[in-house]
Amino acid sequence: MKPIARQVIFYGVIFGLWSLICKLHIWPPYVLPAPWAIVEALWAGFQDHSFPIAILASMRRMLIGYGISVVLGTFLGIVLASNRFFEQTVSGLLVSLQSLPSICWLPLAVLWFGLSENAILFVIVMGSLLSVTISMETGRKQMPKIYSMAGRNLGARKWNLFYHVLLPASMPYIVTGLKQGWAFAWRSLFAGEMIYVTLGLGQQLNAGRDLNDMNLVIAVMILIIAIGTTVDRLLFRTIEKRLQMKWGLLSAT
Amino acid sequence: MTLTLNATEDPTVLDENGNRIPVGAALVSPDAESATPKLWLQNLSLKYKTTGGERMLALDSIDLKVRAGEFLCIVGPSGCGKSTLLFLIAGLHEPTSGAVLMDGKKVIHTGTDRIMIFQEHGLFPWLTVEENVEFGLKMKGVEKKLRRERVREYLNLVHLGKFQKSYIHQLSGGMKQRVAIARALATEPDVLLMDEPFAALDAQTRDLLHDELERIWAETGRTIIFVTHNVREAVRLGDRVAVLTFRPGRLKREYLIDLPRPRHLEDTAVAGTARDILGDLREEINKSLAVEYQQ
Numbered sequence: 222m223k224p225i226a227r228q229v230i231f232y233g234v235i236f237g238l239w240s241l242i243c244k245l246h247i248w249p250p251y252v253l254p255a256p257w258a259i260v261e262a263l264w265a266g267f268q269d270h271s272f273p274i275a276i277l278a279s280m281r282r283m284l285i286g287y288g289i290s291v292v293l294g295t296f297l298g299i300v301l302a303s304n305r306f307f308e309q310t311v312s313g314l315l316v317s318l319q320s321l322p323s324i325c326w327l328p329l330a331v332l333w334f335g336l337s338e339n340a341i342l343f344v345i346v347m348g349s350l351l352s353v354t355i356s357m358e359t360g361r362k363q364m365p366k367i368y369s370m371a372g373r374n375l376g377a378r379k380w381n382l383f384y385h386v387l388l389p390a391s392m393p394y395i396v397t398g399l400k401q402g403w404a405f406a407w408r409s410l411f412a413g414e415m416i417y418v419t420l421g422l423g424q425q426l427n428a429g430r431d432l433n434d435m436n437l438v439i440a441v442m443i444l445i446i447a448i449g450t451t452v453d454r455l456l457f458r459t460i461e462k463r464l465q466m467k468w469g470l471l472s473a474t
Numbered sequence: 475m476t477l478t479l480n481a482t483e484d485p486t487v488l489d490e491n492g493n494r495i496p497v498g499a500a501l502v503s504p505d506a507e508s509a510t511p512k513l514w515l516q517n518l519s520l521k522y523k524t525t526g527g528e529r530m531l532a533l534d535s536i537d538l539k540v541r542a543g544e545f546l547c548i549v550g551p552s553g554c555g556k557s558t559l560l561f562l563i564a565g566l567h568e569p570t571s572g573a574v575l576m577d578g579k580k581v582i583h584t585g586t587d588r589i590m591i592f593q594e595h596g597l598f599p600w601l602t603v604e605e606n607v608e609f610g611l612k613m614k615g616v617e618k619k620l621r622r623e624r625v626r627e628y629l630n631l632v633h634l635g636k637f638q639k640s641y642i643h644q645l646s647g648g649m650k651q652r653v654a655i656a657r658a659l660a661t662e663p664d665v666l667l668m669d670e671p672f673a674a675l676d677a678q679t680r681d682l683l684h685d686e687l688e689r690i691w692a693e694t695g696r697t698i699i700f701v702t703h704n705v706r707e708a709v710r711l712g713d714r715v716a717v718l719t720f721r722p723g724r725l726k727r728e729y730l731i732d733l734p735r736p737r738h739l740e741d742t743a744v745a746g747t748a749r750d751i752l753g754d755l756r757e758e759i760n761k762s763l764a765v766e767y768q769q
Binding site: 367368370371372373374375376377381385386389390392464467468469 | 585586589592594596597598599609610612613641643657661
């Protein structure tokens with residue numbers, strides 16, 4: 222049986238069981254809405270443009286926050302990997318800070334930036350910056366020395382050495398970091414968006430809660446999962462696969 | 475016939491005797507016989523700090539002259555610093571004292587006139603075969619059309635013309651070393667520094683690559699310094715074999731190899747000469763083993 226067939230059966234069974242339970246009226250619909258009610262809510266959301274607007278607003282924040290993380294994290298990672306003092310001090314601190322869930326930055330963000338766009342961006346950056354930084358640093362450190370020696374030997378210096386040797390040599394680590402960073406940023410985004418009334422999917426979730434609209438709540442959750450998975454599959458998995466094929470880390474399937 | 479020279483003697487003796495080498499000498503351009511050797515390792519020493527913090531003398535006052543077009547092999551027990559010596563010549567390490575002179579000028583940085591070939595090939599897995607060979611030329615700023623031509627030329631030289639679009643992991647060990655040789659030659663260096671390049675290969679592949687390397691050397695007239703722990707390999711390839719001592723690495727003795735070329739690993743003359751040298755080397759190997767057993 223093909224994997225896709227297994228998946229169709231798996232989701233078919235879930236949908237069937239869910240429908241069955243709803244038909245039996247064990248729980249009232251505001252606790253467990255029927256799947257078709259969710260589909261209707263999704264349809265309505267796209268009809269009145271509230272979902273597309275929310276998605277655009279969230280994605281815009283996401284791109285800005287993640288963008289800051291990538292630029293800053295890349296820079297920080299390189300600095301950390303090339304300086305013994307920072308490596309022995311700042312690196313340890315960063316690893317400790319990573320044990321702090323990004324939602325814990327929220328109160329601090331509100332006190333610093335008020336109920337503003339910047340507070341949300343701050344939470345996104347704090348959520349994803351560390352994993353980008355750490356994997357960038359790991360990549361630079363774990364990279365086999367022979368690549369940089371061979372590069373220097375063949376006449377690469379400074380910028381050329383960095384751009385043509387060090388950067389591609391640590392690419393497997395960097396991609397892992399970028400992917401992880403994206404996932405963390407995605408989680409932090411919705412934590413941030415629930416702090417005050419913004420456009421965005423996080424606020425749609427909050428609206429669902431306030432209006433006691435369970436259909437809306439689950440519809441938005443499904444949207445968040447769908448977008449997150451799509452980006453992961455289409456963007457990061459594709460890049461990872463191509464890299465692994467090139468490097469021979471993955472046998473051709 | 476083998477001629478033995480003591481390393482402590484004046485190294486110019488070697489240049490005078492260089493005329494006696496029948497095949498190697500044909501590759502030497504007339505001006506190479508003059509006073510400036512292609513490479514002159516002047517009293518090279520290297521100390522480094524061990525993890526324990528003590529300073530260890532890795533190489534001790536190595537003095538060695540290499541003619542243009544010469545094939546010099548360096549043998550020694552593992553840990554004698556023979557690879558380190560190549561790193562110094564390549565400019566990847568700095569000597570604690572002494573200097574490396576190339577055409578009479580002091581070597582300070584890495585340079586594409588001295589290209590190294592590593593045991594673990596050091597090819598870039600993110601580039602294709604063609605892009606690997608092209609790399610040094612790109613760094614040199616050679617224009618694209620010329621780069622393409624050179625890449626094709628050198629890939630053909632190592633019989634890998636058909637594999638230009640392959641990635642490194644798709645090649646066998648022997649093919650990888652061939653790409654490494656093509657990559658090194660493409661920058662047209664005066665000196666090739668080879669650090670046990672065939673040590674990880676099976677015997678048949680190694681045999682084949684010995685023939686190829688000898689042919690390439692004869693065709694291109696490059697100066698080659700070839701480090702190995704395999705004495706037979708050194709005798710099969712070299713115009714001269716230098717033996718290093720174990721910790722610190724000192725020049726123990728040099729042997730001129732004037733056996734006719736092309737040679738083969740199984741030639742009785744090669745085997746006989748190797749045995750003479752091995753007797754000399756055995757002493758050093760025993761010292762290295764003693765240290766190993768202590769630890």
